[in-house]
Amino acid sequence: MFWERIKTLVVKELWAVxxxxxxxxxxxVPPMIQLVLFSFAATLEVKNVQIAVLNRDIGGHxxxxxxxxxxxxxxxxxxxxxxGDREAGDxxxxxxxxxxxxxxxxxxxxxxxxKPTEIELMxxxxxxxxxxxxxxxxTDIISQYAAELPGRPGRxxxxxxPRAFFNPNLESSWSTVPSLTAILTMLVGLVVTGLSVARExxxxxxxxxLVSPAWPGEIILGKTVPGLLxxxxxxxxxxxxxxxxxxxxxxxxxxxLYLGMAVYLAxxxxxxxxxxxxxxxxxxxxxxxFTFVAPAILLSGFATPIANMPDWLQTITVINPARYxxxxxxxxxxxxxxxxxxxxxxxxxxxxxxxxxxxxxxxxRRRLQ
Numbered sequence: 001m002f003w004e005r006i007k008t009l010v011v012k013e014l015w016a017v018x019x020x021x022x023x024x025x026x027x028x029v030p031p032m033i034q035l036v037l038f039s040f041a042a043t044l045e046v047k048n049v050q051i052a053v054l055n056r057d058i059g060g061h062x063x064x065x066x067x068x069x070x071x072x073x074x075x076x077x078x079x080x081x082x083x084g085d086r087e088a089g090d091x092x093x094x095x096x097x098x099x100x101x102x103x104x105x106x107x108x109x110x111x112x113x114x115k116p117t118e119i120e121l122m123x124x125x126x127x128x129x130x131x132x133x134x135x136x137x138x139t140d141i142i143s144q145y146a147a148e149l150p151g152r153p154g155r156x157x158x159x160x161x162p163r164a165f166f167n168p169n170l171e172s173s174w175s176t177v178p179s180l181t182a183i184l185t186m187l188v189g190l191v192v193t194g195l196s197v198a199r200e201x202x203x204x205x206x207x208x209x210l211v212s213p214a215w216p217g218e219i220i221l222g223k224t225v226p227g228l229l230x231x232x233x234x235x236x237x238x239x240x241x242x243x244x245x246x247x248x249x250x251x252x253x254x255x256x257l258y259l260g261m262a263v264y265l266a267x268x269x270x271x272x273x274x275x276x277x278x279x280x281x282x283x284x285x286x287x288x289x290f291t292f293v294a295p296a297i298l299l300s301g302f303a304t305p306i307a308n309m310p311d312w313l314q315t316i317t318v319i320n321p322a323r324y325x326x327x328x329x330x331x332x333x334x335x336x337x338x339x340x341x342x343x344x345x346x347x348x349x350x351x352x353x354x355x356x357x358x359x360x361x362x363x364x365r366r367r368l369q
Contacts, residue, residue, distance in 0.1 A: 048077035049134060052097040054088050055081070059108020065119075068141050069101065075137060088122060098124050099134055111149065167334060174249075177242040178333045179302055182264070182325045185235045186296065189265050190289040192227040193272030197364075198285040220361045224269050231265040232258070242333070252332030256342045260328040263349045267321040270356025277363045296322050321349045 051069065055062050070079040080097060082088050088100040100122040104110075110117035121138060123131040167174045239257075242248045275288035298304070299313070300322035306314055317323045324345040331337030331345075 047075060049075060049099070049130065050078050050080065050097040051076055051134075052080040052082050052088060052091050052100045054083075054085070054100055054102040056105040057103040057107040059112070061108040061111050062103040065103075065142065065145055066101070068145065069138055072137070075134070092122060092124050095124060098130060099138070101138065173246050174334060175330065177246050178239075178248055178329045179326055181235050181238045181242075181261070181329050182300065182322050183297055183302060184238055185231045185261065185265060186268050186322060187289075187293060188234045189227050189231040189268040190272040190275075190293065191286070192230050193223060193269045194276050194285040194289040195282050196223045196227075196273070197276040198279055198282045220273060220357070220364055223273060224266070224357065227269045227272065228262065228265050231269075232261060235261050235265075248333055250333055251336040253337075253339065253342070254332075256337075256339060257328065257332045260325055260332075260342060260346050260349070263346050263353055264321050264325040264328075267349050267353035267356055270353055270358075270360050273360035274356060274363060277360055296320055299323065300326055302326060318348070319352060321352050324349050 053066050053069075055066065066079065070076055080091070082091065082100065088102065091097045092100060102120040102122060104117060104120075107117050107119070119142060121135060123135060239250070243250050271292055272289065275292070276285050279285045279288055299306075299309075299317045299320045301317075302322070306317050306323065309317070328337065328342055328345050331341065
């Protein structure tokens with residue numbers, strides 16, 4: 001009888017979600033739009049930047065360096081020649097360029113004479129990450145050119161040969177697209193479960209649910225399983241999109257990946273049910289869900305490394321299930337993460353799931369009294 005009641009509740013919940021055109025559209029259209037937009041727009045690569053050059057030198061060394069800087073067609077889209085300091089300031093202020101390279105008047109003469117000289121790099125600090133990457137690129141070009149000059153220290157030394165592990169070509173999509181599994185399945189899990197009890201109240205079927213033979217725990221379980229199934233289906237779609245469309249290698253254990261996804265969704269669904277038990281309308285449930293989603297994404301390490309956050313904020317991320325699932329999804333995709341390490345990320349999510357589901361069950365019982 002227990003499993004029959006659970007099965008009835010699960011089928012009823014799935015049918016209610018699919019029958020409602022708004023819920024059906026919300027589960028299919030927004031995640032697909034977000035998947036495409038995030039995959040192509042949420043990139044940490046620096047490409048096609050504009051650089052300006054203020055060259056007060058008339059020698060060949062500055063011309064050679066400008067040509068080398070402009071030589072990377074993937075990174076530098078265009079090089080603009082300026083004629084004064086005011087133009088340089090205006091170009092940076094208007095965000096027309098990310099960097100201005102300024103050569104002093106005696107640059108080539110100082111190099112030929114073996115005297116110290118410098119190149120000024122003026123960066124737009126409003127785009128700090130891109131500016132730091134571009135600064136490193138230009139600095140490497142200048143250092144390499146200095147090493148090639150005759151009679152200079154470092155001549156004949158081997159050039160640097162950087163090598164990136166797990167992502168040899170440093171493709172940002174290899175990091176971003178798998179991570180969307182955590183973000184979008186969180187949204188789906190919260191939406192499905194967050195609207196569940198609120199929808200029952202709005203449709204007037206909540207009272208019928210209360211007088212049914214099912215116990216409160218069974219009702220919670222019957223509302224958890226549909227969100228779990230829909231979330232796993234959504235996650236599978238994103239995993240397939242990452243592997244077959246973007247070519248992200250799936251090197252690790254797929255069963256371990258799905259085990260982590262199931263535990264992660266259980267933790268998220270517990271939050272959704274807790275929100276759903278608190279509110280009275282579906283609109284309030286949506287607001288509550290998105291109130292949780294924004295901090296959860298910011299504290300997950302998706303956009304900003306957790307190690308770069310203040311210590312007190314790093315402590316708060318311990319209760320965020322997305323933090324652990326992001327480690328699993330990237331590790332399984334890119335570096336064949338060992339089972340022990342995967343399980344080491346799963347057990348904190350299991351603790352969070354136990355707490356959130358227990359809290360939502362307790363609150364649900366309180367609302368029944």
